[in-house]
Amino acid sequence: MLPKLDPLLHSELRLAIMSILAGVDEADFNYLKEQTGATSGNLSVQIDKLSEAGYIAVEKGFKGKMPRTTCRVTAKGVEAFRDYVKSLKKYISAGKKSSAQ
Amino acid sequence: MLPKLDPLLHSELRLAIMSILAGVDEADFNYLKEQTGATSGNLSVQIDKLSEAGYIAVEKGFKGKMPRTTCRVTAKGVEAFRDYVKSLKKYISAGKKSSAQ
DNA sequence: TAAACAAGTTTATGATATAAACTAAATATT
């Protein structure tokens, strides 16, 4: 039977966020917004969810006088991402199974 | 920028259906139900959506006197699945990109 | 013939993603 997919990661925007963060040391809100093309609101919500799950760490600081939100993936996030990819591959490696009657 | 994922395929159950159908010639309702672990209702709805999109062909016949629904993937479905996998790979190949400031 | 089962479909509900509206502060404009 096909494995269950982590619902937190099986979302286009959250997956994009994780994918981007997996490739860099850290990324701020605007970078993520540019790269994903998401609206601020949607991005804010999805960052929150990933953060609450402990998949990413969010740091709120300042760049000069302007607020600045920086995200980075956590060890837990890396692991979840890896698991998700592993599961997903079972779906997309269109299987050579026996016949289905 | 990361590509958009086909929302019809980016659903756990619909993806499972497509994944199963990609590996076999045809599969009936019950086989899909067993393999996916889905409820009849959910399966029925998702088969309809895939069918309406032209990703699968649904044939209703009889096995003896009992109704029997058989599904197979269409050329369009194969293509959509291939495209989806291609897009998805860009998400899950956690990229070595430049720095994110 | 009545109960249980098979194979689904339809309807209802609850969760989710997304967009729209809003907030607060900083910077630019007149």
Place this chain on the structure above:
DNA sequence: AATATTTAGTTTATATCATAAACTTGTTTA
């Protein structure tokens, strides 16, 4: 100096979606 605009988000509302529950129709079995 006052007003307008931009930045950087958050909160709230809406629309879609997945899922489960309830229902339907016909078939076996007791």
